[in-house]
Amino acid sequence: MLNKFPASAKKYLFILILALIAEVYFFNFRYWRTLIPEEQSIPLSEITTNENLSFEENRFRLLSADSVKCLFPYSGELKSVTFSTSVSGNTAPYVYYINTVNTACNSSYRIEDHTIKQSVTVYDTEGSELFYKERISSLSEENSLFINLPSGDYYILTEFSYTNSALSGAAYIDSVYVNKTIPFEFNFIRFLTVAILLLIIIMFAPGSKIWDKPLNRPAAVMMPAVIAFVIFICIGVSNPIWLNETPPVDSYGEITKALAKGHFFTDLEPSEELLQMEDPYDYEAREQNEIEYLLDYAYFDGKYYVYFGVVPSVIAFLPYYLITGKMLSYSACFFLVLAFFLSGLALFLSSYIKRYHGNISYGSYLSSYALVLLMSSVNVLFFAWLNYSIPQFFAVTFLIWGFYFYTKAGMQTASEKKLIAAGSFCFALIAGCRPQLAFCALIAYPLLKDKMLKKNTLCYWLAFSIPFVIVAAPLMYYNYARFGSVTDFGAYYNLTVGQIHKQPFSLSGYKSALLFYLFTIPQFTHEFPWISYHIPNLMAENVTDNLAGYFIVFPIAMVSLFYWPHKSGKDKSCTIFRILLVFLSFFVIAVAYFYLGIRYIFDFAVLFGIESIVMLMDLEKNNKTRKFAHLIILISILLGILYYFLYFSGSYANMLSLNFTAPECWYRIYKTVCFWK
Structure with missing residues (x-):
């Protein structure tokens, strides 16, 4: 009878039967064991x-x-x-x-x-x-x-x-x-999870047909983005405080109301004690004298300012506020940006792989998307207060779309000048979200050099540069009107748990940042989720929690640093692209070394992720290393899923941990996973 079914149907049936057996007999072994005596x-x-x-x-x-x-x-x-x-x-x-x-x-x-x-x-x-x-x-x-x-x-x-x-x-x-008989419990979520994991393993195993299936339908490009969006919606909904509550530091609410009134300072009033301080940025003096102040606001010349990037407010919060009279919720804004991030990543990866690797398989694209998404660490943002995550997410989303427009412009297309201008506009907007990521515009060189250097026409250069001028002019005025300098975004005036304006760059601090972000060894425990956050003993100030270093979770990112085959012609652009991605990743770490925290990984993680995919695609197109590349991708995806599931179930300082914000949900996860207890 089974011979009448197509091979694909047999495969799915086998997965369901295997997951069913695991749920009935393995995960319910306590029931079978307690039947006797x-x-x-x-x-x-x-x-x-x-x-x-x-x-x-x-x-x-x-x-x-x-x-x-x-x-x-x-x-x-x-x-x-x-x-x-x-x-x-x-x-x-x-x-x-x-x-x-x-x-x-x-x-x-x-x-x-x-x-x-x-x-x-x-x-x-x-x-x-x-x-x-x-x-x-x-x-x-x-x-x-x-x-x-x-x-x-x-x-x-x-x-x-x-x-x-x-x-x-x-x-x-x-x-x-x-010897009480344990009730039999069929956990549908666990059954479905096992079936999905088995499907991933079978689907992306070396030799699977998906690696030979061509990517010839435009709708298929967006399918992983849609699936990812649904998954992230479920993650966000499970964390009620993250979803529903306004952060304690309502940065974008304050700056939006200020902009609507026509000025750049907030309506928040500093205390008299703060106004009288000789050095209001001295954190220890503020604490010792019990000075009342607002944390994580920029304080300058007797007024409070928001030092977070203003672009998210101008693009999202302010229009909504002017139209409705209400403030856009942080979670709604986050999901809006999430949709652009996921769709932009899909368009960029499909365009990049097609440009440099020709016809690709659907398996190559789908697995690349899944791996880059996991390596981007976007899930970290679901457990951080959104006033901190919003500017990061806007910046990385503009980064991805900038990559896409530049990649597409480098291909043979009639609208290449418009694409170049759109890419430049995206990179320019990054400066109003996360200024240090604006340097990623250097990526334009390998992606556009064939157009810009060979044709060398004024139109291409104008298309590239004018958007930067259009965005830079109001940003510079915004900075000058607040702090008297066109390049001062206000971070040095931030009233936080340190004195950023007195901290020069130091190699020891940068070394600590590298150890923290890339090489932190996980601390394992005997209780679920078996991994615990800890604060590494580093010679750096303001070190908060971390679970594991990026290279520990994704060793493929570290291995890719040492893979530099000799390239020429079109492949030379890939090599330059990878070099710049690595350089920019370490540069972003250098800029963020003063305050070490797990959510800052998102600033550079996607750069390492894309760089790793470029290497894997190079291995994938070589028949001798093709199956090896497929195996590495599969293992990396499974490691990423495991790590972020443990992260999702863990507990962290300064983060909105699920077991603190939604204990019932966390306890159901605990009972589902720890079936032997």
Whole structure:
């Protein structure tokens, strides 16, 4: 019967069957394991307790939040012990973070009140300890600890402790079971996830037909962008604080209202103490004297300014405010830019690969898009306050579109001058978002040199340069009107946790930045998500959290630095393009070395990602290394998915971690992944 199905249908059917088997038998192995022996209910009257338990209404009431102990004997095979606990008057218990203490930075994250810590110790009849285990879970669910001891006579000692600072009701132990059968649970999300991972592995495995399928439909170019947009929508919706709340530093709300009134300073009033300070930028003096000030605003000549790039306000926030009278939400603006970022990346990659590699396979394009998207670290922005992410995202989006317009202009097209002008306009706008990324306009040389240098006509140069002048003139006036200098964007006047204006560039600081961003070794833990943020011991100021260095997560980016084959002709442009991408990546790190934080990786990550793809495409077009390139791409994609899933489930300082903003969602993820607990 299966012979009647086409090969592709058989492949998909095989994936579904394999995922189904994994869900039914592997992920539910506790159910099959606890079918035998038969479960037994332990009468509460046979349980010996200390003074912190009171028998009321056929159940135990916990009289203390600590050192609650109960002991009972058991004879037979011991697979598990289950305590059913409940809380009267509470309906929404959560677990915020199971691995609560972060030893690397000597800090801890709170567990939601209404969680319980349970430890079980099993002794034999002679008093020797045979087993010990502890776990943290919700007070309103059954707490099973799996033991797996052979038949014998045992004494089981269980100790409970829980947080009760906001507990409005009483905590109870309702029942106790030994060898309780774990309910069978078919988790559709887990089943679907396994099926998708298997599909990725089979689809992009070396030798798969997708590597030979031509990319001959324009609609197929945008398909990965649409899929990615849907995925990111789901990620954003899962983080309610990120999605719905205005950041504490409402930078774009303030500058938008100021621009609508016709001036560049905000309406925020500085305190009298700040006005009287001799050096208001001295962070230690502000803290020691308890000076009231607004964090992350530029302060100059008695007024507060916004030092973040003004272009996002002019393009998005201000028009919306003038039309509706309401402020555009940060998350809505973010998703709007996300759509342009994803579509621009699709257009750039397809154009670049077609220009330098001719006809490409759909597999090459699809895998390249997925890998660059993962290597761009865009998901990091979903856990940072959006007032910081918006200018970064605008800048990188303009960068990608600038790459696309320049790449397209370098091909044989009738509208090449318009494309050059559009690319220059995008790169010019970067200066009003993230000024250090404006230097990426150097990419114009390898992408446009065949047009600009050989034809050498005035029209091409005017198309290239006029957009920079059009954008630069108002930006320079904007800076001069605020700070008296056409090149001063206000970062040095920022009231932050340091003194940027007193920090000269130093090689030791740059070295620390390289170690932090590229080579931070991950810190592993024994609890989900098994990786924890930590603050590396670096000789640099203002170091915050990081999970792992970029080269540790994506070693392909580091390997690509050492791959420089001799090129000539058209391929020489690819080599120059790669050299500039690497140079610009390290340059951006040098500019951002003063304040080290995980979200700044987004500034340079996409440059490393594109550079790696250029190398892989070079390997892919060589028949001897083609399958090797496919294997490297597949492994890199899987590593990226794994890392960012752990990132998505982790907890970080100064970030909107999911286990802090949406604990119910995080706990469902925890229960889905840790199926053995």
